[in-house]
Amino acid sequence: DGSGTESLDYEVVENYAYWEEQEQRGKLYIGYYVVVKWFFALLIGMGTGLAAVFINISVENFAGWKFALTFSIIQKSYVAGFIVYVLINLVLVWSSVYIVTHFAPAAAGSGIPEIKGYLNGVDIHGVLLFRTLIGKIFGSIGSVGGGLALGKEGPLVHTGACIASLLGQGGSTKYHLSSRWLQVFKSDRDRRDLVTCGCAAGVAAAFRAPVGGVLFALEEVTSWWRSQLMWRVFFTSAIVAVVVRTAMGWCKSGSCGHFGSGGFIIWDLSDGQEDYSFEELLPMAIIGVIGGLLGALFNQLTLYISYWRRNHLHKKGNRVKIIEACLVSLITSFISFGLPLLRKCSPCPESDPKSGIECPRPPGMYGNYVNFYCSKDKEYNDLATIFFNTQDDAIRNLFSANTIHEYSAQSLLTFLVMFYSLAVVTFGTAVPAGQFVPGIMIGSTYGRLVGMFVVNFYKKLHIEEGTYALLGAASFLGGSMRMTVSLCVIMVEITNNLKLLPLIMLVLLISKAVGDAFNEGLYEEQARLKGIPLLESRPKYQMRKMTAKEACGQRVVSLPRVVKVADVVSILRGNEHNGFPVIDHTRNGETLVIGLMLRSHLLVLLQSKVDFQHSPLPFDPRSGSRPTRHTPSEFIKPASSKGISIGDIHLSSDDLEMYIDLAPFLNPSPYIVPEDMSLTKVYNLFRQLGLRHLFVVPRPSRVLGLITRKDLLIED
Amino acid sequence: DGSGTESLDYEVVENYAYWEEQEQRGKLYIGYYVVVKWFFALLIGMGTGLAAVFINISVENFAGWKFALTFSIIQKSYVAGFIVYVLINLVLVWSSVYIVTHFAPAAAGSGIPEIKGYLNGVDIHGVLLFRTLIGKIFGSIGSVGGGLALGKEGPLVHTGACIASLLGQGGSTKYHLSSRWLQVFKSDRDRRDLVTCGCAAGVAAAFRAPVGGVLFALEEVTSWWRSQLMWRVFFTSAIVAVVVRTAMGWCKSGSCGHFGSGGFIIWDLSDGQEDYSFEELLPMAIIGVIGGLLGALFNQLTLYISYWRRNHLHKKGNRVKIIEACLVSLITSFISFGLPLLRKCSPCPESDPKSGIECPRPPGMYGNYVNFYCSKDKEYNDLATIFFNTQDDAIRNLFSANTIHEYSAQSLLTFLVMFYSLAVVTFGTAVPAGQFVPGIMIGSTYGRLVGMFVVNFYKKLHIEEGTYALLGAASFLGGSMRMTVSLCVIMVEITNNLKLLPLIMLVLLISKAVGDAFNEGLYEEQARLKGIPLLESRPKYQMRKMTAKEACGQRVVSLPRVVKVADVVSILRGNEHNGFPVIDHTRNGETLVIGLMLRSHLLVLLQSKVDFQHSPLPFDPRSGSRPTRHTPSEFIKPASSKGISIGDIHLSSDDLEMYIDLAPFLNPSPYIVPEDMSLTKVYNLFRQLGLRHLFVVPRPSRVLGLITRKDLLIED
């Protein structure tokens, strides 16, 4: 569909307002600007870190309290416990879906495809607004706390991006939260860098993985990258790490309720498997293949379901969305409570005092060996250990070392099938939803399953099933999201085990290759479905044989230099184009392209009316200096908002008879390509420079000069 | 000077030979091409890994054998031991400098500035040749084994790049080591990607840090970067890690002599300091400031000395270079042997059986507490522990935990001053030399010094001096090389301590900021000195006010479509330009720019002579199809070689009277910019697309079409 999308202008419009602003700025301004950029990076880091801590505290407390309550009730009655459990989940999920549907529709889903689109040059209405930020934070508390099969990581990336974008435009004008002195970043180009920082901060906060965050922003979301940006992004991530670490240190004393029990490393595996042998590479490769297959299947299934949802279910309005989410919550609660009930308990293994793992888990604690619906005291329910638990704890249990034979193959398989289906169904409901944690859950389940076989098969080796669970998690994420370097680093950072790096790499290589054989990555598929026109970094193969002229079919709609207001209005009404070439006539009657006029700038001119003139003659600079009537900030459109449209502008019939001289307002030198340049080259130009409009012109008749490397080596 | 540099052509020249080749290739070819690319990445990884293992084995055995011999001799006579030590060092250094001066001059130095230049689009003669590869490998064995104050890491990056480049052009034609079926990558553009892989492989091999290698390649050396490339670079690094790990496993049994005793992690700090407190941030910040100051000073001093060397010393020929290196070797040997002699030994501390550290070190072992010129048995010489040791062991000793109070402040200070001076003097001698390890040595010395004060000052805290040494190392590298993310990750990977990440980040932020206040990074400074014209990613500020026309001053030298051979020769003789616009005349007498002809292609045409024609009329395609006379591979110039020059071409006077029709051979659509485009925009275009020539043309008179995002969204 793509109706809500619009391209961003990364090009600097070097019009007279820009030049006048440049004149006023000295060398000092650059220093100021750099300082502000770093200051904003600091603010983004702190903001995202605090948002993450807030979400974490809330989720862990809601979920912890929910499980504690349920466990205390089931001591007396399983039915009452079940009802309480279901109701708490339902209320949390309902609050989430209500916030999203009634207040911030753009907060649904993970938000990563949208941010990816933004950083590729496409703005989607509503994605970076203040209300979306609020909806995302509170919505994901509800949806994650409510026990749905989704995570809070994707939403945190979106949260970081929103914080960055709002800071970048100096607050939210709609809610009167803006401040003039914050409005330093006036172009889409500057904001792009901030949003990149925000993304990295989101991942850094979600996984407490600062390096992973930087790499995620680089590899997965940004389309343009510079060394300098990397350093600032890195700084932001470091700030996030410090904020989160400080908050966790403060929470350790118990002042944050259930939150703060774990360390900074989310799923510490540093005391896991020390070494691996050559024979283990085969089962690990198999994990990679499974990951690729299941990941690709996941992408395909979610694509079909999202497609169906969009075209049928969600057309029926918000009520249906709410009912749907509540239904999914009910099913999830039923399964996660009901299936463990059906499972027979196993006797506790001989307890090993060294490992410090107790069986069954004492009440009020988190960890392995959950006693749930067991007849005897020294028994545990392996299905409940992973199902009837917060996701973080379930993953910790799946990754855990020194717990060989904790799970039966049957339980793991049941969990795999059920959770996979739940994750597919939950994807696309109108709540904030990340796919990282569900992916890790799914992957670590089959990983551990493979690990169990390996333990049985290669008896002599010192093998930890938890290591295989980790590899499984990596393989599923690789097969579904097709991330590589960043995923690898995130996995290392969340488990604190550098030694497994080559193995994670191997598994990722395989799972990504297998997945790529079937379809595109999750985010690309979803972006396509949402009508976000992403430009890949490489031109398509068939572009080689096309020329620039062939790509642009229509007759060009252009404007003369001095144009009648009525004509402008009719042109703007008559088409949807966002940019118009401006053509002037020289003295000897020849035409000359003098620049590009953006629709949004034309609308600003029409609205302000101060530039209207009675004469159809161009303004002559020799007749005295023109007063500055516009500052560049007037031409700025806030991110993700529709801006003014031609329908909003009301002009009297006198106005319509006036003229505007466009020369001072246009972009005097848009990039140009000769008509028979191959589309590959055109694509490279367009994509690398992040353009919005490109003029196709006739072959030149003369070359006035050649520019080579030497000409661009200007010393300060 | 820059006389030996030449720009690379990253643009695809879409001439008729290109089109004919494209015609012959089906969809299958793309698959083949991708497979070959990955296969080459594999080969690069294996090659670089093996080269690194070879260098490591040789260096460790030479150095190990040297120290073992010296230690056994000094049991009887210190004078004899000293003489043997000095001689061994001298012979090793002499062999290194001899190889470099007589066989591979381009192998001197670290090679990173040159590779950085190559990946920025400047080819330097000799840098990527087979002889340079050989010179680099054997030279760095000599220089590092000979105990000079330099490392093998920079040379390994260069080695990786050479391997990649040689593979990319199918071997070395000069030494008849090439193979036709390997010649798949015919453009500079493809080779660029391979060289990026090679760089990453080099770092991955040097530090056994695969992620660090990828980031180093991205942040520090490449100028153009794509997501897809990242994945392949990552794969290469993973292969390196596997190769090195396998080799080390194989060496563990003792089959490689002195090599293989350490683990995969070079300086394992994972059992170091667990936590840090707020009060420690101040001394850490001080370390950052010291690092910035000393690093910037290092850059400045080495710049002056290199400048002086180039303009005075090294002009006098190879003999002077050899004498210089031998002198430096003598001084280094004197200092490293002599200074510990002057130092009084300290009594051994109470031995702690838990830490497993013995004092004094038993003979034949590596580690702390070296007994050197001590009168009593239970004594050690702290200066010898760091000075009279291989660099790897010295660093391990400086980083080591559980050895508080091992060093006296006086010894560390002496070492710092002496080693810093040695590193400055050694830099720029005609041997392969990396700056990483010396940087780590210097940094960890003052880091440990600060750590000692902290231990004395904050008595109650659990502080390890080794942690401060690590931070010092990071700060010095940050202050000198100005790397950020990659350095951080490399530090984490070589010490296996993720917990220190935020601290390393903090220290790096400070040291880089302090260093940037004084000068540019080491590699940039050196590149500038060597006349490598690097284009930074950002345009200079004053470019805003310049136009394209102003940047290119000279009158354009252009060619007509059908040109007389004699004219071509005189034009090529008359100037140094590498590209010429080709101008044609239309029927109605107007001129038309039809493309760009490269000097190198013209030379190929002149040499082969098959395209000479008698008539001055253009070839008419309707008169029958022209036979293919050239394949694109004929137009390829191997990397780092001078190629043919106009002086090599001999034409008879008959030949000179003939004509060539250039139309089939030219690049039909070079990028163009209008004359009054601001130089900032021109710079962005030139830099982002990696161009070599750009035409400045008059403003167009018409716009034939507009290209927007929508026009480029072509489905497969």
Ligand SMILES: Nc1ncnc2c1ncn2[C@@H]1O[C@H](COP(=O)(O)OP(=O)(O)OP(=O)(O)O)[C@@H](O)[C@H]1O
């Ligand atoms: N001034 C114009 N005259 C003629 N055709 C135009 C003009 N501007 C754009 N087009 C064509 O119209 C089509 C859509 O144009 P449009 O301006 O909506 O761009 P877009 O790709 O949707 O990007 P944006 O997000 O900027 O709207 C494209 O095929 C483009 O070539």
Ligand SMILES: Nc1ncnc2c1ncn2[C@@H]1O[C@H](COP(=O)(O)OP(=O)(O)OP(=O)(O)O)[C@@H](O)[C@H]1O
């Ligand atoms: N055909 C030409 N006609 C006129 N001036 C040219 C021409 N080609 C290059 N120049 C100018 O000559 C100067 C040096 O040109 P040259 O071709 O040597 O480029 P360079 O920057 O040294 O890069 P390269 O490595 O390709 O030689 C530049 O200022 C350039 O503008």
Ligand SMILES: [Mg+2]
């Ligand atoms: Mg549009």
Ligand SMILES: [Mg+2]
């Ligand atoms: Mg030149």
